[in-house]
Amino acid sequence: MEYDVVVVGSGPAGSVTARFAAESGAKVLIIERRQEVGVPVLCGEGISKQVDDFKVLKGRRWIANNMDGARIFSPDGTMVKLSAEMAGNETGYVLYRDIFDQELARGAARAGANLMLNTCAVNLLKENGKIKGVKARHFDEEIDIKADVVVGADGVESRVGRWAGMKTTLKPSDLEICVQYTLANVDVEREYCDFYLGKKIAPGGYVWVFPKGNDVANVGIGILASLSKPGLATSLLDKFISSHPAEKRRTNSFSCRSSLCF
Amino acid sequence: MGKPKAIVERELCLACGGCISVCPQDAITMVARKASVNKENCIGCEICIKTCPVAAICWEGN
Numbered sequence: 001m002e003y004d005v006v007v008v009g010s011g012p013a014g015s016v017t018a019r020f021a022a023e024s025g026a027k028v029l030i031i032e033r034r035q036e037v038g039v040p041v042l043c044g045e046g047i048s049k050q051v052d053d054f055k056v057l058k059g060r061r062w063i064a065n066n067m068d069g070a071r072i073f074s075p076d077g078t079m080v081k082l083s084a085e086m087a088g089n090e091t092g093y094v095l096y097r098d099i100f101d102q103e104l105a106r107g108a109a110r111a112g113a114n115l116m117l118n119t120c121a122v123n124l125l126k127e128n129g130k131i132k133g134v135k136a137r138h139f140d141e142e143i144d145i146k147a148d149v150v151v152g153a154d155g156v157e158s159r160v161g162r163w164a165g166m167k168t169t170l171k172p173s174d175l176e177i178c179v180q181y182t183l184a185n186v187d188v189e190r191e192y193c194d195f196y197l198g199k200k201i202a203p204g205g206y207v208w209v210f211p212k213g214n215d216v217a218n219v220g221i222g223i224l225a226s227l228s229k230p231g232l233a234t235s236l237l238d239k240f241i242s243s244h245p246a247e248k249r250r251t252n253s254f255s256c257r258s259s260l261c262f
Numbered sequence: 263m264g265k266p267k268a269i270v271e272r273e274l275c276l277a278c279g280g281c282i283s284v285c286p287q288d289a290i291t292m293v294a295r296k297a298s299v300n301k302e303n304c305i306g307c308e309i310c311i312k313t314c315p316v317a318a319i320c321w322e323g324n
Binding site for chain 1: 277279280282285291292295309311312314315317
């Protein structure tokens with residue numbers, strides 16, 4: 001198997017890189033270890049509307065909700081509203097992140113890139129110390145993918161970088177660890193994304209409430225890994241939800257997802 | 263008895279990869295879509311145990 005560019009990881013960085021490489025005439029392959037692009041959803045369901053400027057997304061199916069701004073709550077409950085007029089680029093979209101990632105991957109495919117799912121990079125191919133491609137596992141089969149350029153878009157736990165000799169281990173003080181719920185049957189019909197600050201609420205981070213339309217919201221927490229204890233992110237998020245009436249009215253039919261971001 | 267080792271409870275792991283990114287020994291990898299500790303490389307530093315947002319990593323034997 002031979003390509004000009006092989007991209008490891010089909011997240012936004014991988015897909016957009018693949019797209020531009022393919023549009024420039026390169027023969028491009030994206031490999032993705034999961035069986036479906038964008039699933040399970042990790043972090044990043046709230047983004048700025050500046051995404052429109054990049055013109056890399058077709059349609060609007062990836063948008064769950066349009067936000068007019070943000071409300072920020074200090075530890076004592078004081079609220080500051082960042083409205084659309086005041087904070088131009090603070091207005092944003094709440095995403096269906098799985099559909100968002102899939103749309104970006106489709107953009108790469110339309111430009112001519114190939115995408116292989118269920119394909120996990122296991123090492124780099126090297127010749128005389130020079131990187132010559134990627135060794136990958138596709139189900140039970142090991143395959144060699146030769147490529148002049150290898151793009152490591154394999155996320156926060158990047159292994160491509162490590163195999164290439166880069167020190168990619170993060171200090172806990174440089175990592176936010178997150179957990180989020182998608183809650184149904186909650187009272188969050190509003191045009192603002194909410195952020196709650198405070199070391200008792202979320203040490204070194206914040207709690208977010210992103211309304212996804214109707215009675216659904218993405219409610220999550222990020223805390224600094226260096227201030228974390230086992231399971232602290234989950235227990236603080238549960239505490240937040242149980243003490244906020246609007247978010248509390250939930251059924252048992254929520255889904256739980258973990259994630260992290262910087 | 264050597265130093266205690268970290269172990270992942272597979273049914274709790276949500277495969278976010280946070281533990282992989284902080285492990286100073288490169289001892290954690292994703293195996294069949296869950297984090298997995300390579301005991302030979304684990305030095306029992308506890309960083310992954312503290313980092314896990316859902317308490318899916320604990321000391322082996324506990």
